[in-house]
Amino acid sequence: MDSATKRPNILLFIADGMQARTISDGHDCITPTIDGLIQRGVRVTGAHTPLPTCSPARASLMTGLLPHNHGVLEVEHGVDDDQCVLRTQHPHWAQHLRASGYDTGYFGKWHVERTGELGQFGWDTFDIRGARSHANASQKGLGVDDSMDAASVRLYQGPEGYNDTLKYALTDVPANDRAIGGPATLACDWVKDKSAQKPWCCVVSYYEPNESLVVGREAYQQYDVDQISLPANLRDDMEGKPNLYRRNQQIWQDVSDAEWRQILACYYGRITELDAQVRRVLDLLESTGQLQNTIVIFTSDHGRYVGGHGLEAHNFGAFEEIYNVPLVVAGPGVAAGQTTDAIVGFHDLCPTILELAGEKAFEPLDSRSFLDLLRDPDGATPNHRQGYAEYFGSRFRLTQRLYWEDEWKFVFNGFDFDELYNLAQDPLEMTNLVALPEHADRVKRMMTGVWRRMHETGDTTLLNSHYHSMRFAMVGPNTGTA
Numbered sequence: 001m002d003s004a005t006k007r008p009n010i011l012l013f014i015a016d017g018m019q020a021r022t023i024s025d026g027h028d029c030i031t032p033t034i035d036g037l038i039q040r041g042v043r044v045t046g047a048h049t050p051l052p053t054c055s056p057a058r059a060s061l062m063t064g065l066l067p068h069n070h071g072v073l074e075v076e077h078g079v080d081d082d083q084c085v086l087r088t089q090h091p092h093w094a095q096h097l098r099a100s101g102y103d104t105g106y107f108g109k110w111h112v113e114r115t116g117e118l119g120q121f122g123w124d125t126f127d128i129r130g131a132r133s134h135a136n137a138s139q140k141g142l143g144v145d146d147s148m149d150a151a152s153v154r155l156y157q158g159p160e161g162y163n164d165t166l167k168y169a170l171t172d173v174p175a176n177d178r179a180i181g182g183p184a185t186l187a188c189d190w191v192k193d194k195s196a197q198k199p200w201c202c203v204v205s206y207y208e209p210n211e212s213l214v215v216g217r218e219a220y221q222q223y224d225v226d227q228i229s230l231p232a233n234l235r236d237d238m239e240g241k242p243n244l245y246r247r248n249q250q251i252w253q254d255v256s257d258a259e260w261r262q263i264l265a266c267y268y269g270r271i272t273e274l275d276a277q278v279r280r281v282l283d284l285l286e287s288t289g290q291l292q293n294t295i296v297i298f299t300s301d302h303g304r305y306v307g308g309h310g311l312e313a314h315n316f317g318a319f320e321e322i323y324n325v326p327l328v329v330a331g332p333g334v335a336a337g338q339t340t341d342a343i344v345g346f347h348d349l350c351p352t353i354l355e356l357a358g359e360k361a362f363e364p365l366d367s368r369s370f371l372d373l374l375r376d377p378d379g380a381t382p383n384h385r386q387g388y389a390e391y392f393g394s395r396f397r398l399t400q401r402l403y404w405e406d407e408w409k410f411v412f413n414g415f416d417f418d419e420l421y422n423l424a425q426d427p428l429e430m431t432n433l434v435a436l437p438e439h440a441d442r443v444k445r446m447m448t449g450v451w452r453r454m455h456e457t458g459d460t461t462l463l464n465s466h467y468h469s470m471r472f473a474m475v476g477p478n479t480g481t482a
Contacts, residue, residue, distance in 0.1 A: 048404070055112060062350065086112060094106075105125040107202070168263060175277065300326055
């Protein structure tokens, strides 16, 4: 790529709280645009978030660092001003693209740090507030307003002392006139007049389908609520799993199957609306002749339970519903119509985007490019068989580290007993194998793999847990140095 005119445009869509399974074959969720991207490109079924909360995950995407290194350990608006502050000494990939001649634009949800001044992070044009200009206050404050069909509104209520918050509702306000329409409108206005002589990078970022499930009637009516499949692990009794999971599950213990289907219908409806917003931008690019030179990436910062394991939201548990994220890449130089079970991280997009643009990844990084996978999925999949993630709690403090290796997944819990799942034989993670004697050697090897990643990325706090009252792991930090 010796000329700027040969470099591809890059269009990145980031959903919020979208479960990867919603774009799998035969799923109830309706996503025709994303399905078309899959046919044109590569779908990575083993993609995962580095941490299943918005701010840490998005900061990792921008920096290529794990949360313990960039400093944002949970949502930045839920803590004091001197906590979860983004460390700015490490560059963001947009800064490199801008310096190399790219026009850069960012529209929609940011949630990476508090200033909202994206120019300092490489974005020439940005609008993270106007993207919600059509939003009802309810969609951020989780309340109810007159735009909603009163008969459809359902609230989370109780126990005593908790605010009532919106669970789901229908609205007749068109999607383009609601918050979900803002990012695509802004992105289309920005890209429609771009010159072919200069490459551009555009991020279209969403609050949907997460938060309270307000969905347009038109999208909702595409679903037969009574026929929606319930998660096969909805009634997980959590036997052999951390007690905190069971305690969190009790919040939703009285939700009926009928209401779970209603929740799922609203959630899927929001994804269908999001899919249509993606279509708006792609149609604009096609009509202006820009699509053929644009690499399109669709992904999400983390997933959401919506009934998986009897849970909702995404704040507790180490299950695939919240760690596994959708990832589809299509465009020039990317293989077409390929699906791979390679294991890559949401934060691995940082060096990958730089390489797609013809730039070298910066160092140091806690991530690595998977460009080889996009070029040759079959040949490169063996290069991507391990994954790693971490969790620090969301207002309630706790410690977890996750390690994937081939079909195995190990969870180190600093607050309860550990977890081990075989995702090939038990994709719903119903059976924790960690205590079985026949898996003792595997647990040691995978815990050693966790320590190795801590050493490689400088996870100082846990590496200094030699004190005798902190010896929770089957093997200690020194095993990861070999």
